[in-house]
Amino acid sequence: xxxEFWQEEFETLGKKDLQKLQVDRLNKTIESACRSPxxxxxxxxxxxxxxxxxxxxxxxxxxxxxxxxxxxNFPYGFLSLPKKDIIRLxxxxxxxxxxxxxxxxxxxxxxxxxxxxxxxxxxxIRDTDVFQNICGYGLFTGGLxxxxxxxxxxxxxxxxxxxxSLRQIKLMRDYGTTAAHAIPSYLGRLYEVFxxxxxxxxxxxxxxxxxxxxxxxxxxxxxxxxxMYGVRAFNSFGLSEMNGPGVAxxxxxxxxxxxxxxxxxxxxIDPETLQPVPDGEYGELVMTTLDREAMPLIxxxxxDITRIIPGECECGxxxxxxxxxxxxxxxxxxxxxxxxxxxxxxxxxMKIPEVGSDYMIHLETMNGADEMVVExxxxxxxxxxxxxxxxxxxxxxxxxxxxxxxxxxxxxxxEAGSIPKSEGKAIRVTDNRKNGLLN
Amino acid sequence: xxxEFWQEEFETLGKKDLQKLQVDRLNKTIESACRSPxxxxxxxxxxxxxxxxxxxxxxxxxxxxxxxxxxxNFPYGFLSLPKKDIIRLxxxxxxxxxxxxxxxxxxxxxxxxxxxxxxxxxxxIRDTDVFQNICGYGLFTGGLxxxxxxxxxxxxxxxxxxxxSLRQIKLMRDYGTTAAHAIPSYLGRLYEVFxxxxxxxxxxxxxxxxxxxxxxxxxxxxxxxxxMYGVRAFNSFGLSEMNGPGVAxxxxxxxxxxxxxxxxxxxxIDPETLQPVPDGEYGELVMTTLDREAMPLIxxxxxDITRIIPGECECGxxxxxxxxxxxxxxxxxxxxxxxxxxxxxxxxxMKIPEVGSDYMIHLETMNGADEMVVExxxxxxxxxxxxxxxxxxxxxxxxxxxxxxxxxxxxxxxEAGSIPKSEGKAIRVTDNRKNGLLN
Numbered sequence: 001x002x003x004e005f006w007q008e009e010f011e012t013l014g015k016k017d018l019q020k021l022q023v024d025r026l027n028k029t030i031e032s033a034c035r036s037p038x039x040x041x042x043x044x045x046x047x048x049x050x051x052x053x054x055x056x057x058x059x060x061x062x063x064x065x066x067x068x069x070x071x072x073n074f075p076y077g078f079l080s081l082p083k084k085d086i087i088r089l090x091x092x093x094x095x096x097x098x099x100x101x102x103x104x105x106x107x108x109x110x111x112x113x114x115x116x117x118x119x120x121x122x123x124x125i126r127d128t129d130v131f132q133n134i135c136g137y138g139l140f141t142g143g144l145x146x147x148x149x150x151x152x153x154x155x156x157x158x159x160x161x162x163x164x165s166l167r168q169i170k171l172m173r174d175y176g177t178t179a180a181h182a183i184p185s186y187l188g189r190l191y192e193v194f195x196x197x198x199x200x201x202x203x204x205x206x207x208x209x210x211x212x213x214x215x216x217x218x219x220x221x222x223x224x225x226x227x228m229y230g231v232r233a234f235n236s237f238g239l240s241e242m243n244g245p246g247v248a249x250x251x252x253x254x255x256x257x258x259x260x261x262x263x264x265x266x267x268x269i270d271p272e273t274l275q276p277v278p279d280g281e282y283g284e285l286v287m288t289t290l291d292r293e294a295m296p297l298i299x300x301x302x303x304d305i306t307r308i309i310p311g312e313c314e315c316g317x318x319x320x321x322x323x324x325x326x327x328x329x330x331x332x333x334x335x336x337x338x339x340x341x342x343x344x345x346x347x348x349x350m351k352i353p354e355v356g357s358d359y360m361i362h363l364e365t366m367n368g369a370d371e372m373v374v375e376x377x378x379x380x381x382x383x384x385x386x387x388x389x390x391x392x393x394x395x396x397x398x399x400x401x402x403x404x405x406x407x408x409x410x411x412x413x414x415e416a417g418s419i420p421k422s423e424g425k426a427i428r429v430t431d432n433r434k435n436g437l438l439n
Numbered sequence: 440x441x442x443e444f445w446q447e448e449f450e451t452l453g454k455k456d457l458q459k460l461q462v463d464r465l466n467k468t469i470e471s472a473c474r475s476p477x478x479x480x481x482x483x484x485x486x487x488x489x490x491x492x493x494x495x496x497x498x499x500x501x502x503x504x505x506x507x508x509x510x511x512n513f514p515y516g517f518l519s520l521p522k523k524d525i526i527r528l529x530x531x532x533x534x535x536x537x538x539x540x541x542x543x544x545x546x547x548x549x550x551x552x553x554x555x556x557x558x559x560x561x562x563x564i565r566d567t568d569v570f571q572n573i574c575g576y577g578l579f580t581g582g583l584x585x586x587x588x589x590x591x592x593x594x595x596x597x598x599x600x601x602x603x604s605l606r607q608i609k610l611m612r613d614y615g616t617t618a619a620h621a622i623p624s625y626l627g628r629l630y631e632v633f634x635x636x637x638x639x640x641x642x643x644x645x646x647x648x649x650x651x652x653x654x655x656x657x658x659x660x661x662x663x664x665x666x667m668y669g670v671r672a673f674n675s676f677g678l679s680e681m682n683g684p685g686v687a688x689x690x691x692x693x694x695x696x697x698x699x700x701x702x703x704x705x706x707x708i709d710p711e712t713l714q715p716v717p718d719g720e721y722g723e724l725v726m727t728t729l730d731r732e733a734m735p736l737i738x739x740x741x742x743d744i745t746r747i748i749p750g751e752c753e754c755g756x757x758x759x760x761x762x763x764x765x766x767x768x769x770x771x772x773x774x775x776x777x778x779x780x781x782x783x784x785x786x787x788x789m790k791i792p793e794v795g796s797d798y799m800i801h802l803e804t805m806n807g808a809d810e811m812v813v814e815x816x817x818x819x820x821x822x823x824x825x826x827x828x829x830x831x832x833x834x835x836x837x838x839x840x841x842x843x844x845x846x847x848x849x850x851x852x853x854e855a856g857s858i859p860k861s862e863g864k865a866i867r868v869t870d871n872r873k874n875g876l877l878n
């Protein structure tokens with residue numbers, strides 16, 4: 001297959017040219033940000049001036065922006081343009097407290113739609129595809145974000161919205177849907193409805209491509225979805241503060257998400273020391289908008305934990321790749337000097353066929369030393385009293401977790417169903433250490 | 440106030456120029472329609488050729504298109520372009536049977552967004568407004584239709600979606616919403632939530648303008664909404680077959696809905712004889728798209744009942760005005776030779792202060808003649824045994840209904856609450872005539 005790009009001139013820029021573009025755009029962004037009350041005030045206090053950035057590494061000299069800053073300066077403290085120029089807002093939900101709001105002018109929406117089209121193209125979607133957008137519209141950015149991107153790409157968009165599985169299936173079959181976007185957990189439910197109707201998506205639809213995002217998920221989950229639907233599933237990453245979807249996307253090589261560096265400066269920092277971590281190491285993603293006029297954000301701490309995947313991608317795109325999100329920096333704990341995110345542990349466990357559906361991580365102080373005890377359910381039909389197999393599985397899990405997070409765990413295998421289920425969001429970590437921080 | 444237009448060159452076209460434009464566009468539309476399987480086949484049978492239309496009145500020589508035709512030729516029988524050129528579809532809901540689907544290419548979406556912006560501008564909305572779109576997104580055309588229109592106009596759009604009244608109120612107050620779009624019945628419910636929260640939209644919001652549509656409603660309902668919210672409320676008309684919203688809209692004179700005749704040919708026909716009715720008389724609206732490339736529809740029978748309002752509008756727009764929709768041609772009945780729509784009767788009743796909330800129309804054969812018996816609840820606190828007042832009210836209602844529909848009714852006043860409530864959509868007419876058609 002010939003290598004194809006949506007915007008070859010941007011997507012394949014050499015490192016030097018990309019950094020030059022970033023420096024130019026960052027200075028422009030600082031200039032524009034200074035017109036907002038928040039940055040105008042902050043940068044004048046710190047004597048930061050547009051044009052001060054000569055090399056992109058100097059971005060580390062600028063202060064961070066946090067979600068708390070957004071909340072405290074609600075609603076217009078970050079606005080760099082007169083209200084009259086704004087044509088859309090997206091706001092977090094909730095009926096009490098200050099939401100997070102992002103404003104867009106015409107340029108911003110066009111730029112976002114273009115990045116979204118570039119993302120879809122990079123995952124192999126073309127103007128000949130029929131694309132069903134299975135997600136909420138309105139203030140949630142997934143709806144309008146994908147909608148404008150699909151239309152910009154020129155594929156046939158079906159603005160299906162969320163829910164109503166029978167109708168989703170009918171739409172897929174009526175119009176020959178070839179590609180769809182949904183959150184991974186919904187695709188599991190939708191498959192059950194296919195089954196209940198006596199249908200098999202592999203046989204009874206024309207689906208080739210699924211785009212999954214908005215929910216952290218493991219590669220094992222992706223593979224299950226690919227098998228259920230007989231498709232290739234691509235990981236989509238975005239957050240409303242950076243527009244929404246279209247920030248980073250997997251290409252057809254499915255080896256990480258290209259993050260669009262002509263539109264964002266990407267940093268990975270240690271959330272404790274706030275210092276940059278080397279490529280390949282996990283840390284908190286920090287992002288700066290480079291092509292947003294209404295509401296630029298500079299060094300925004302996303303709280304999402306990922307890493308830069310070292311090396312180049314075979315697809316020819318020079319924009320670096322981030323790994324799938326393994327959690328939020330708020331979830332991170334430190335054990336034996338290692339930063340650990342529960343999703344890393346889950347990722348290891350989900351790949352082991354003997355492992356059941358639940359696990360817990362207990363941080364304990366034992367004989368004066370802190371230990372990570374990982375309690376793991378085994379599948380109900382697997383263990384039949386063979387102690388040797390049990391020890392062998394335990395050793396495998398121990399070794400694989402240590403390889404992943406560097407800290408060696410104490411693995412305890414337990415019967416299926418013996419870990420209590422929490423209501424709502426699963427609680428995966430308890431901290432019983434003498435100086436534990438998580439309680 | 441200076442007269443202002445979104446597109447003066449189109450909105451104020453003289454009759455002759457407008458008709459010339461219509462003839463040109465109609466011939467182009469026929470040419471394009473002939474590339475679809477449905478029209479290609481039909482017009483070739485009837486030997487209708489592009490360029491055949493010399494005067495717009497000749498449109499009456501073309502066959503009608505019905506919803507049944509759309510259903511029978513589902514999904515691609517009306518498509519005039521290759522599927523690859525289509526970038527969006529809107530489809531009616533339902534999980535069984537053939538839905539109605541409309542396809543759009545890039546030109547169509549741009550043209551629709553422009554008509555929507557023109558409509559909002561004509562109701563006095565400007566790029567300085569903050570516009571909250573309170574309606575479902577996705578396949579329902581109200582969401583994306585208004586969204587693209589607001590953005591094209593340049594107002595600040597809040598894509599609020601439907602429901603969640605507390606959140607709607609919070610959005611209004613957080614961002615100083617000045618204009619909103621909602622269905623009329625929802626605005627009643629929303630007002631109750633304002634009240635329950637101890638809030639008054641007149642005092643506690645910056646609302647100036649409401650756009651109401653998608654549900655037939657009377658002028659009395661509009662006035663109630665205007666009083667509740669302290670705003671001006673404008674009637675919006677559209678149907679998905681003609682894109683969705685943005686087909687016809689009230690200007691600031693609020694005296695009927697300008698229907699955009701550069702983009703649609705408008706006819707009013709008698710739904711029984713299928714012949715045109717004179718301006719001012721009620722009949723079924725028949726529409727032809729003049730600026731749609733992917734899926735032109737020619738002489739589409741909308742089933743909506745309205746009339747052309749004779750005369751010119753002071754606003755300076757030359758596009759004729761239709762009256763608010765009084766019902767669907769399917770609801771129409773004929774009594775004493777007069778075409779009657781239940782909404783006409785409702786319109787009369789709602790203006791009379793003594794009338795309560797329910798009514799029924801019974802068509803009966805009495806002594807060999809067909810009669811229309813209108814049963815009307817009076818308000819519970821009004822009737823106190825005074826037979827004279829009762830007769831006087833009955834006479835008033837009789838006279839006003841006769842003035843409206845030409846047929847004289849037999850009015851029966853009944854106590855509040857005595858008309859049984861139907862579940863779901865109210866049943867307003869029973870036909871007990873010897874040769875009644877409605878049963």
